[in-house]
Amino acid sequence: xxxxxxxxxxxxxxxxxxxxxxxxxxxxxxxxxxxxxxxxxxxxxxxxxxxxxxxxxxxxxxxxxxxxxxxxxxxxxxxxxxxxxxxxxxxxxxxxxxxxxxxxxxxxxxxxxxxxxxxxxxxxxxxxxxxxxxxxxxxxxxxxxxxxxxxxxxxxxxxxxxxxxxxxxxxxxxxxxxxxxxxxxxxxxxxxxxxxxxxxxxxxxxxxxxxxxxxxxxxxxxxxxxxxxxxxxxxxxxxxxxxxxxxxxxxxxxxxxxxxxxxxxxxxxxxxxxxxxxxxxxxxxxxxxxxxxxxxxxxxxxxxxxxxxxxxxxxxxxxxxxxxxxxxxxxxxxxxx
Amino acid sequence: xxxxxxxxxxxxxxxxxxxxxxxxxxxxxxxxxxxxxxxxxxxxxxxxxxxxxxxxxxxxxxxxxxxxxxxxxxxxxxxxxxxxxxxxxxxxxxxxxxxxxxxxxxxxxxxxxxxxxxxxxxxxxxxxxxxxxxxxxxxxxxxxxxxxxxxxxxxxxxxxxxxxxxxxxxxxxxxxxxxxxxxxxxxxxxxxxxxxxxxxxxxxxxxxxxxxxxxxxxxxxxxxxxxxxxxxxxxxxxxxxxxxxxxxxxxxxxxxxxxxxxxxxxxxxxxxxxxxxxxxxxxxxxxxxxxxxxxxxxxxxxxxxxxxxxxxxxxxxxxxx
Ligand SMILES: Cc1ncc(C[n+]2csc(CCOP(=O)(O)OP(=O)(O)O)c2C)c(N)n1
Ligand SMILES: [Mg+2]
Numbered sequence: 028x029x030x031x032x033x034x035x036x037x038x039x040x041x042x043x044x045x046x047x048x049x050x051x052x053x054x055x056x057x058x059x060x061x062x063x064x065x066x067x068x069x070x071x072x073x074x075x076x077x078x079x080x081x082x083x084x085x086x087x088x089x090x091x092x093x094x095x096x097x098x099x100x101x102x103x104x105x106x107x108x109x110x111x112x113x114x115x116x117x118x119x120x121x122x123x124x125x126x127x128x129x130x131x132x133x134x135x136x137x138x139x140x141x142x143x144x145x146x147x148x149x150x151x152x153x154x155x156x157x158x159x160x161x162x163x164x165x166x167x168x169x170x171x172x173x174x175x176x177x178x179x180x181x182x183x184x185x186x187x188x189x190x191x192x193x194x195x196x197x198x199x200x201x202x203x204x205x206x207x208x209x210x211x212x213x214x215x216x217x218x219x220x221x222x223x224x225x226x227x228x229x230x231x232x233x234x235x236x237x238x239x240x241x242x243x244x245x246x247x248x249x250x251x252x253x254x255x256x257x258x259x260x261x262x263x264x265x266x267x268x269x270x271x272x273x274x275x276x277x278x279x280x281x282x283x284x285x286x287x288x289x290x291x292x293x294x295x296x297x298x299x300x301x302x303x304x305x306x307x308x309x310x311x312x313x314x315x316x317x318x319x320x321x322x323x324x325x326x327x328x329x330x331x332x333x334x335x336x337x338x339x340x341x342x343x344x345x346x347x348x349x350x351x352x353x354x355x356x357x358x359x360x361x362x363x364x
Numbered sequence: 365x366x367x368x369x370x371x372x373x374x375x376x377x378x379x380x381x382x383x384x385x386x387x388x389x390x391x392x393x394x395x396x397x398x399x400x401x402x403x404x405x406x407x408x409x410x411x412x413x414x415x416x417x418x419x420x421x422x423x424x425x426x427x428x429x430x431x432x433x434x435x436x437x438x439x440x441x442x443x444x445x446x447x448x449x450x451x452x453x454x455x456x457x458x459x460x461x462x463x464x465x466x467x468x469x470x471x472x473x474x475x476x477x478x479x480x481x482x483x484x485x486x487x488x489x490x491x492x493x494x495x496x497x498x499x500x501x502x503x504x505x506x507x508x509x510x511x512x513x514x515x516x517x518x519x520x521x522x523x524x525x526x527x528x529x530x531x532x533x534x535x536x537x538x539x540x541x542x543x544x545x546x547x548x549x550x551x552x553x554x555x556x557x558x559x560x561x562x563x564x565x566x567x568x569x570x571x572x573x574x575x576x577x578x579x580x581x582x583x584x585x586x587x588x589x590x591x592x593x594x595x596x597x598x599x600x601x602x603x604x605x606x607x608x609x610x611x612x613x614x615x616x617x618x619x620x621x622x623x624x625x626x627x628x629x630x631x632x633x634x635x636x637x638x639x640x641x642x643x644x645x646x647x648x649x650x651x652x653x654x655x656x657x658x659x660x661x662x663x664x665x666x667x668x669x670x671x672x673x674x675x676x677x678x679x680x681x682x683x684x685x
Pocket of ligand 2: 509538
């Protein structure tokens with residue numbers, strides 16, 4: 028184990044998988060960068076968040092493909108290459124840009140296996156940076172896992188820490204289905220212990236970050252560390268919680284949630300996304316449908332409001348669920364006030 | 365095209381306003397007070413101003429992530445823009461949009477845009493309104509060279525041709541799209557490709573206000589004659605990084621310095637109008653001083669302006685919420 032940033036962990040996974048399988052290619056805008064620039068340096072960018080840094084040097088421009096600004100064709104390229112036998116890792120610089128590429132994601136990649144009678148596979152990873160926290164405003168800050176998790180045929184995962192980032196990206200690349208791989212941009216520089224050498228983690232299945240008796244707190248992505256902060260404060264007052272990191276929003280680990288709920292009787296869901304038709308609603312529905320007998324209090328959802336992501340610092344701070352709001356929500360669930 | 369002294373002084377004032385606005389933001393950005401992504405337009409002033417000096421509030425433009433220059437040239441209030449970029453409640457968009465989403469519909473400014481290629485289809489819709497009005501108004505989309513490769517732009521160009529709309533597609537070639545040379549992404553010759561869509565292309569020197577102004581006059585003559593859309597393509601450079609904080613590893617060290625010393629739009633403008641004895645240098649100096657003071661004041665008022673509150677976050681999602 029070595030302490031690394033999430034950015035480094037993701038980069039390590041790409042090197043690992045590209046060395047292991049010559050069919051793995053990386054496609055996207057500025058994934059290398061510098062082509063046609065006056066400095067003559069390739070790899071001038073290595074992805075705008077530095078995740079694909081250095082790949083060009085080892086694997087060359089046949090496997091590390093800088094593209095024009097053409098998201099629909101980027102995903103199309105990945106789709107066709109996958110149908111014809113490769114394992115593309117396509118990058119959309121910001122998750123918000125799925126809008127431009129939606130047909131290739133929603134009508135094409137997601138449905139190949141099913142529509143084609145099970146004879147096709149689409150082993151594609153679409154990496155995207157997502158989330159608020161950089162004051163990047165309404166078109167560069169969204170968390171779009173709810174929307175994409177609603178599409179049958181897509182798998183959707185959201186690592187919350189560097190070790191998972193490495194292991195889950197490797198698993199996503201090896202998976203035979205299309206995986207939407209969402210990287211929270213406020214976490215790229217966050218640090219954690221990462222296994223050295225070849226490492227693959229389960230792609231799905233939630234993880235129990237800490238256990239307690241008073242409530243089940245289900246969360247994901249950047250919210251995991253915020254919820255942990257809230258839990259630490261509550262522990263001072265003798266309130267303890269099961270903190271579940273969802274990791275995957277499609278499929279969702281119902282079993283772990285329901286089992287925890289059966290022990291705590293109270294459920295709080297913390298989700299950075301908008302609340303309507305969200306992962307938070309989905310988990311509340313699972314609890315209502317399959318965990319009803321365990322529930323001793325109404326489910327509490329802590330989410331962003333039903334608005335686009337605002338720009339100003341003060342507004343974004345109010346928009347994103349923070350540790351204080353999470354703490355208050357857990358108290359509400361436990362004390363019923 | 366002959367321009368009056370008043371026109372010339374106004375054009376200079378607009379270019380100077382953009383330059384000072386952007387250079388000041390470049391400095392302010394380092395203070396950490398300005399949040400989010402800021403893409404500066406300095407170096408390309410002659411394009412926005414050469415084009416927008418032909419337009420009135422009845423004409424429409426759509427802009428890009430690098431929108432400050434287009435906004436100022438189209439008549440957005442620079443003070444309110446500064447407040448917006450500082451994320452203030454009294455900013456042009458209440459602090460909700462910031463640098464990348466400045467808009468002022470009353471001025472015919474349909475928004476900067478965070479999505480590359482988002483603007484041109486919108487401007488095609490505005491051109492439909494201009495056509496219906498039949499008053500000679502037009503719609504213009506600004507876009508970088510990189511944006512010209514977006515499918516949405518191809519669709520917008522073809523749609524405008526099919527509907528014969530009064531629509532001008534502007535492509536500003538500043539050498540780069542983010543960290544990649546623009547030439548890399550444009551697989552063929554942009555002028556030829558654009559013509560292939562059925563758009564006549566008017567080319568201009570993007571560092572030269574008068575060249576752009578003339579090309580726009582020609583473009584307007586074409587669309588106002590009811591011949592359908594056309595394109596205007598101009599080359600310049602951006603003086604700063606793609607966004608503030610960009611290390612610019614893709615760029616040769618002296619590239620900007622050389623261009624700035626030899627091609628700068630404001631320098632060339634000044635040289636041209638003073639050598640032709642149209643304007644006294646002192647008149648331009650007076651504008652420089654006035655704008656420097658104005659920008660200083662905009663920053664001071666932006667710093668003091670109120671931050672937006674929760675009511676701003678929770679309104680305007682719909683007409684009644
Ligand atoms: C759909 C979409 N793809 C990618 C981006 C990221 N991005 C923002 S600006 C930019 C480069 C644009 O280049 P160009 O059109 O030449 O404009 P310039 O930045 O040079 O003004 C890219 C790739 C984006 N904002 N939207
Ligand atoms: Mg460009």
